[in-house]
Amino acid sequence: SRLEETVKKTVTENPVVVYSKTWCSYSSEVKSLFKKLGVEPLVIELDEMGAQGPQVQKLLERLTGQHTVPNVFVGGNHIGGCSETVKLHHKGELEPLLAEATKN
């Protein structure tokens, strides 16, 4: 579908992508983690997309198996939600992924 192509293009063309909701503290946590690591993610706020928000959220579930926000991609790869991203960082594995994804 058109929407699926858009999402696939978004996550492959942008090193860090966070599908988020503006009111959600877990989404805020993951956004500020990336900011702290010196990375500017592309943030897509699903609650600011009108009717398309739920459509994108369903599509992401089909593509990643994850129906929740935040939904995080690094270097085109699905990382997970807030907990997975934080866990990866505590293991020291997030920054290498970010370095790889953001190099030119």
Added chain:
Amino acid sequence: SRLEETVKKTVTENPVVVYSKTWCSYSSEVKSLFKKLGVEPLVIELDEMGAQGPQVQKLLERLTGQHTVPNVFVGGNHIGGCSETVKLHHKGELEPLLAEATKN
């Protein structure tokens, strides 16, 4: 107002009250913290109250200065949100409050 009387009655008659939203991870965190501490909070899910949800959320803001969820009361006193509750617990100050609030 009638709603205000209901909320005041709720927080004074129940030792632990959490105003919550079912989809919210911060709300889940605070609910499971109480469960872990052996306390059964009265949980009011604002997203399951139809039009009354936003009304109660606005009322809570007027009463407590807090417009977010979760909104936590122990022994009739406003504790705060998830972060404040967790912080209080790390300082060892939550359990004494709970003991006080739940004694008969």
